[in-house]
Amino acid sequence: MLTGEAEHWWRGTSQMLIDRGVVVDWVCFKRAFLEKYFPESVRRAREAEFMRLQQGEMLVTEYAMRFEHLARFYTQAISKAWKCRMFGEGLKYDLRRVVVPMAITKFPALVEKANVVERLESVGKPVKTVGGPAGSKSSGGSQRKPYDRTQQ
Incomplete structure (x- = not known):
């Protein structure tokens, strides 16, 4: 080839x-x-990158793919439990605090649980919007606020 x-x-x-x-x-x-x-x-640079790898802004699936890719360059023998520990320690704190105590030692199961937790965490977070509702900006200081009872 x-x-x-x-x-x-x-x-x-x-x-x-x-x-x-x-x-x-x-x-x-x-x-x-x-x-x-x-x-x-x-190869050594990739091994060092593997040892420093953190999820950061990546989704769990992206992090898992990068983790698996770089794990190939690690020169020491990797046990299943060690691989899971390394992956878990690199997760974002919100995911790590939920997933690591589960002590999962099968990598596909660990990735799946991290994905589930990530989805659950994202459901509870409010969607960030830029600005407020249309027409909410004040055109001067004389506009009454609905909660202001002093101006009657």
Whole structure:
């Protein structure tokens, strides 16, 4: 499936590996490909980004996708429970305080619960509007307010 420069590179690299007596399998290809096209410095930067990742203004679904994407670059073994803890700790406080005490250790279940809580939290929040009702601005200081009983 490689084309252009990558195809040319792989033909030469695979032949060199075969000449050395190396078994060329998927693991071998992946290692050689990453060394060539995805340097260690970039992998380390992605790993650091993963460790700092917070939900911020992202929706839970967006955060989960970014989390899963960056988790691939983490070089240590990741247990299911640790992955869930990391994800939970990166959630917004309003979601984290509800979801983390549930101690969910299955990632899809955790994401689903966070989504449910996010939807419930957004239902209770008032919609922000800019300005007030039409015609509410005063055209001078003499307009009576409906609650002002002193001006009768």
